[in-house]
Amino acid sequence: MKHLKISPLKLLVLAITTLSFSTFAGASVKLELIDGKKFTDYELSGQSRQRSLKTIKKDLHNLFSNLSADYLKDKQSLEIDITNIDLPGYIHYTFGHASQDIRVVRSSDFYKVYFTFRVKSEDGKIIQQGQHQLREFLDLSSSIHHRRNSSRGNVGFYKQPLKEWFKETFTS
Numbered sequence: 001m002k003h004l005k006i007s008p009l010k011l012l013v014l015a016i017t018t019l020s021f022s023t024f025a026g027a028s029v030k031l032e033l034i035d036g037k038k039f040t041d042y043e044l045s046g047q048s049r050q051r052s053l054k055t056i057k058k059d060l061h062n063l064f065s066n067l068s069a070d071y072l073k074d075k076q077s078l079e080i081d082i083t084n085i086d087l088p089g090y091i092h093y094t095f096g097h098a099s100q101d102i103r104v105v106r107s108s109d110f111y112k113v114y115f116t117f118r119v120k121s122e123d124g125k126i127i128q129q130g131q132h133q134l135r136e137f138l139d140l141s142s143s144i145h146h147r148r149n150s151s152r153g154n155v156g157f158y159k160q161p162l163k164e165w166f167k168e169t170f171t172s
Contacts, residue, residue, distance in 0.1 A: 027072040031061045031080045040086035040112070044154055045103045056085065059155040060113075067163060071170040075122040084114040088138045088157055109138045111157050119170075130169075136161050 036042065036053045044052040060082065068078050089105035112135040119128040138157060 027065075027068040027074065028077045029061060029065045029068050029080065030077065031057065031064055031082065033057050033082045033085075036082075036085075039084050041090065042085045042087060043091050044087075045091065045101055056154060057082075059153055060158075063155055063159060063162065067166045071166040072119065076127065077120045079118040079120065081116045082113060083116065084112065086110070086112040087154075105138065107139065111136055111138055113158055113162075128169075132165060132169075134158065134161050134165065 033039075033053060033056075036057075037049070042052055042056055043049055044055060047055060060080075064078065064080055072078060087103070088109040088111040089103050091101050092104045093101050112133065114131070114133045116131040117129060118126050121127050136157070
């Protein structure tokens, strides 16, 4: 019997690929960024614009997938087309040999995400569709809010308002 040798890197890539194609509790999510280069503000600190779009797409996909597991029925699918993103704050560009661009976030910043959505049944029929424009004020005055959201990555600010939208939209 011949043993198969798999390098740790190939095993990691296989695991990540398997997880990225999995669904949560029977509900699947397809997320697209529509003309992402025209979004209001999507750049992340220390990343190129192209890399920023990929990272934000992955993070938003994970967020929508997790929320779909709680609010959509098994075997339904959710298609999201993100039409605009505006992250809180702005990128402060620095120059020089050891410079690193940073995102400056103030307690008076707004953030937004605009999207259209379609919920489909198992046979592909559209059950529900619409559009939503989430625009929220970032309240950094609460240290609990800041601590909670700062540990959630690049799109953590969107979690609570999107959770409220899911509840309003998909709860009978």
